[in-house]
Amino acid sequence: MEIFLVVCAGLVAYTYVGYGMLVWLLVKIRGRRPALKTDTVFAPDVTLIVPAYNELSCLPDKVANSFAQLYPAEKLHFLFVTEGSTDGSADFLRSKYGNRVAIMEGTERRGKVAAMNRAMLQVKTPLAIFTDANTILNPEAVQNLVSHFRDPKVGAVAGEKRILTNESESAAGSGEGLYWKYESFLKRLDSDLHTIVGAAGELFAVRTALYEPVETDTILDDFIISLRIAGQGYRVAYEPDAYAMERPSFSIVDEQKRKIRIAAGGFQSIVRLTYLLNIFRYGWLTFEYVSHRAMRWAVAPLCLPLIFLANAWLVVRELGIAPSGQYVWTVLFVLQCIFYVAAWVGYRLEKKNLRWKLLFVPFYFTFMNVCALAGLVRYLKGNQSGTWEKVRRAGEVERTYGL
Secondary structure, three states: OHHHHHHHHHHHHHHHHHHHHHHHHHHHHHOOOOOOOOOOOOOOOEEEEEEOOOOOOOHHHHHHHHHOOOOOHHHEEEEEEOOOOOOOHHHHHHHHHHHHOEEEOOOOOOOHHHHHHHHHHHOOOOEEEEEOOOOEEOOOHHHHHHHHHHOOOEEEEEEEEEEOOOOOOOHHHHHHHHHHHHHHHHHHHHHHHOOOOOOOOOEEEEEHHHOOOOOOOOOOHHHHHHHHHHHOOOEEEEEEEEEEEEOOEOOHHHHHHHHHHHHHHHHHHHHHOHHHHOHHHHOHHHHHHHHHHHHHHHOHHHHHHHHHHHHHHHHHHHHHHOOOOOOHHHHHHHHHHHHHHHHHHHHHHHHOOOOOHHHHHHHHHHHHHHHHHHHHHHHHHOOOOOOOOOOOEHHHHHHHHOO
C-alpha cells in the first residue's frame, strides 16, 4: 500500500510539476529552437474565420478588432459563420459591412464543428485562422501567427489565451487566469522542445491543405485538429505574441459546466487519438501528448482519491504499530485534509460571492480535478454532442446589465 500511494503521488506530482521541470531541463540541454530568418516580406493570403452563433452582442467589437489587424488589407479575408443564429447576426453583418466580410449562414444549427468543416470548404487562401467571436486579438496577432509558416515544417500555429480578471473576480475566474498563465508557460516549453500538443480554439492558424474534416460530435475540435496535423509529421508552433483576450466565466456554475464538458472532450480525444500513443512512431510527440494532456485528463484525477484512501488506510495501520513520534503517514493525511478543507471553504465562500485569494490554488486545483471525474462519467454515459453549450462570460453579463 505504501508503494501504491507513493506511485500515485508521483504520477500526480509529475503531471502538474515534474513534467514542466523535465521539459525545461531538456530545452536547456538541447537549446531553444532557432528562429527561421529571412529578409523577404512574408504575407500570404489569409482567411480569418469567426464562428459566431448568436453572438450579436460581441460582433461590433469583433469586426472592428478584426479590421484593425496590422496585416495587408488586400491579403486578409474575413468569414463569419452565423449558421443557426436566431439573433439577427447575419443581417447585422450584411447591412453594416456589406462585401467587406463573407457570411456563411443557414437556418439549421448543426453545431460548431459541422460549421467549421463547411467553412473550410469555402476557404481559398493557403492559410486559415480560427478565432472566437467573444475574444479580442492584439493588432499584431495575424502577422505574428503567419510568420511561423515561413518554415514548411510548421503545419499549425497556436496563439496565446489570456484571461482578463480584476480584483473582485470570482475564485473560479481568478483560478482560470492562473491556470492559463501556467498553461502558456508549458506551451512555450513544448514548442521549444518539439511541438505543442493542442491549440486553444480562441486563436489558432492552420495550413488549409492540411485541414482534415472533424467528426461532427467532436467536443474539443481545436485539440483534435492541431494534434492530427502534428500526427502528419508537422510541428504545431506557439506564438505568445499573438493572443486572444477574454473575460473569465461569470460564475462557478458556468465554469463548472465548461470544465466538465472539456474533460468529457478530453476523454473523447484520447480515444480518437489512440494512435499517438505509439512512441516508437511519434517519439517526442507521444512523450509530450501523454505527459501534458493524457495524464492530466485520465491519470491525475483518478489518482487523487486513491491517494487519500490509501493514506487513510496507512494511518489506521500506523496508529497501531508506529514507534512514538514516527507518524509519517498521519502527518501526510492531515496535510491532505487541510488542503481539501481549504478547497471546500473556498467553494463555500464562492457560493456566497466571498473571495479569499489564499484559497484560490487549493480550490481551483480540486475543482478542476473533480470536474475531470465528472467529465469521465459524462463521457461514459454518452451525454454529449458537438453542439457547444455556451456559458456566460463576465463581459457578456456586464454588457447585458450595463455593469
